[in-house]
Amino acid sequence: MAALVTVTRAEVEDFLSAEAELLDAWRLDEWLDLFLADGTYEIPTPDAGDIPPTAAQFFIADDAELLRARVKRLQSRHAHAEQPRSVTHRMIGRARVTAVPGELVLVRAPFIVHRVPDGPVDPYIGWYDHLLGSTEVGLRFRRRRSVLAMDRLRPGSRLSFIL
Numbered sequence: 739m740a741a742l743v744t745v746t747r748a749e750v751e752d753f754l755s756a757e758a759e760l761l762d763a764w765r766l767d768e769w770l771d772l773f774l775a776d777g778t779y780e781i782p783t784p785d786a787g788d789i790p791p792t793a794a795q796f797f798i799a800d801d802a803e804l805l806r807a808r809v810k811r812l813q814s815r816h817a818h819a820e821q822p823r824s825v826t827h828r829m830i831g832r833a834r835v836t837a838v839p840g841e842l843v844l845v846r847a848p849f850i851v852h853r854v855p856d857g858p859v860d861p862y863i864g865w866y867d868h869l870l871g872s873t874e875v876g877l878r879f880r881r882r883r884s885v886l887a888m889d890r891l892r893p894g895s896r897l898s899f900i901l
Contacts, residue, residue: 770806
């Protein structure tokens with residue numbers, strides 16, 4: 739039988755707050771360190787539901803290699819949609835933590851990310867649906883999933899940043 743990990747909601751909320759600070763400060767290399775070696779980054783389309791990225795359309799379905807490439811591109815001049823870089827402001831609320839078999843915890847937490855490109859503010863609302871592993875150095879993402887609670891984006895807005 740697989741062990742269940744005991745992680746408190748306060749530990750998870752501290753982890754999510756620290757992650758939000760890294761992303762808002764554009765410290766993407768440090769943010770990458772928050773992933774397990776096999777970690778993924780996903781943003782499903784609104785109609786994907788609980789279907790995995792191999793069987794449904796996703797806006798983003800990065801494995802570890804694609805995620806490293808995404809960060810490298812965002813830090814370069816080749817990320818034209820992020821030149822100049824967008825300013826973001828993240829608000830994360832009431833995390834729910836559930837232990838799952840395999841030494842992981844499922845975390846669900848609502849979010850609002852305000853993205854300020856070189857024009858109007860774009861609000862992105864939804865919830866995080868993460869799988870976290872507990873390591874010697876703290877919590878790490880096995881799956882980082884951002885689920886949008888919007889059926890469409892404002893014209894001209896885009897997902898060119900880390901949601």
